[in-house]
Amino acid sequence: QSVLTQPPSVSGAPGQRVTISCTGSSSNIGAGFDVHWYQQLPGTAPKLLIYANNNRPSGVPDRFSGSKSGTSASLAITGLQAEDEADYYCQSYDSSLSGSAVFGGGTHLTVV
Amino acid sequence: QVQLVQSGAEVKKPGASVKLSCKASGYTFISHYIHWVRQAPGQGLEWMGVINPSDSDTTYAQNFQGRVTMTRDTSTSTVYMELSSLSSEDTAVYYCARKSYSGRIDYWGQGTLVTVSS
Numbered sequence: 001q002s003v004l005t006q007p008p009s010v011s012g013a014p015g016q017r018v019t020i021s022c023t024g025s026s027s028n029i030g031a032g033f034d035v036h037w038y039q040q041l042p043g044t045a046p047k048l049l050i051y052a053n054n055n056r057p058s059g060v061p062d063r064f065s066g067s068k069s070g071t072s073a074s075l076a077i078t079g080l081q082a083e084d085e086a087d088y089y090c091q092s093y094d095s096s097l098s099g100s101a102v103f104g105g106g107t108h109l110t111v112v
Numbered sequence: 113q114v115q116l117v118q119s120g121a122e123v124k125k126p127g128a129s130v131k132l133s134c135k136a137s138g139y140t141f142i143s144h145y146i147h148w149v150r151q152a153p154g155q156g157l158e159w160m161g162v163i164n165p166s167d168s169d170t171t172y173a174q175n176f177q178g179r180v181t182m183t184r185d186t187s188t189s190t191v192y193m194e195l196s197s198l199s200s201e202d203t204a205v206y207y208c209a210r211k212s213y214s215g216r217i218d219y220w221g222q223g224t225l226v227t228v229s230s
Contacts, residue, residue, distance in 0.1 A: 002156065036216040038157075045207055045223055046157065051216035089157055093215055100173055101147060101215070106156035 003028060003097075004090050004104035011110040012080045020075045020107045022090030028102055030071035033093040037066055037075045040087040040106075049088070050075060077109070085111045114138040116146075116208050116221035123227045129196040132224050134208030141189040142166040145211035148182065148193045150204040151223075158204075162211065163191055198228045 005023040012018040022035060029035055035053050038046035048057050050066035053073060065076045073092075077084055090104040119133040134146065148160040161172035163182040170182050181194045191208060205223040212218040 034214045034216070036214075038217070040157075045220040046209075046217075047220070048216060048218050051212075051218075052214040057218070087156075091157075091217065097174065098171055100171060101159045101162065103149075103157045103159055 002105040003094055003102040004092060006088075006090060006104035006107045008105070009108045009110065011112050012077075013112055014080050014082065016080050017076065017078045018080060018109065019077075020088050020090075020109070022073045022075070022104050024071050024073075024092060024102075026071060027096040028071075028092045028094040029068065029073060031095050033095075035066070035068050035073035036091045037064075038089045038091065040089065042086075046089060080111050082111050085109055114210065114219045116210060116219055118206075118208060118221040118224045121225040121227070123229065124198050126199055126228060126230055128198050128228075129194060130198060130226055131192055131194040132206055132208075132226070134191045134193070134221050136165075136189045136191070136210070139210075141186060146182075146184075146191045147209045147211055147217060148180075149207045149209055149217075151207070152201070152204040155204075160193070160206075165189075165191060195226075198226075200228050202226065203228045 037050035039049045040046040053068040054066045063079045088107045094102045115137045117135045142165045147162045163170045165184045184191045208221040209217040210219040
């Protein structure tokens, strides 16, 4: 059971908007630790998608955005494309675990 | 450019140990912590621990305490992760990954598949 909770799956049609939630607690997201998001395509290493809650690394389309409020964070993807079909993970740190990194369980996005 | 190049696939028997390497290049080795993260087949990402290459300070996940050891060699810019008392549940792809500002992980190794089978 992951410290950060994500829905196992979400789906959307091409062009639509989807959101993926990441729920934590007062010892991680709620404690002020930043939330980062990663995209993992099949058979590849994860790739940084959003950092520090709402920042995109160079090269990431602005269709991807992040937000954080209280003990939760969200990843939004607009204008869904077939190539967005992948697994998405949130990540933060937890003060109750000696500052250890923590991941969400991952969400599989299906573009139907 | 920043690169993390990991050692090749391993096959181990239950009860054995495995030591993986992760060679960093393209940046100042001692300036960034290195995480180890694993992913069992069809499963999510599991954080194992982190090492500070500057002073070898480590933090391990509770699930791996007593079984994992992370070390580094500054002369070769390489980080090592050794996992002992392997069982079939340790079959996974193991990634090393660079910790950057704000705690994000900005670069990942290509992953090393470890298979534990009798």
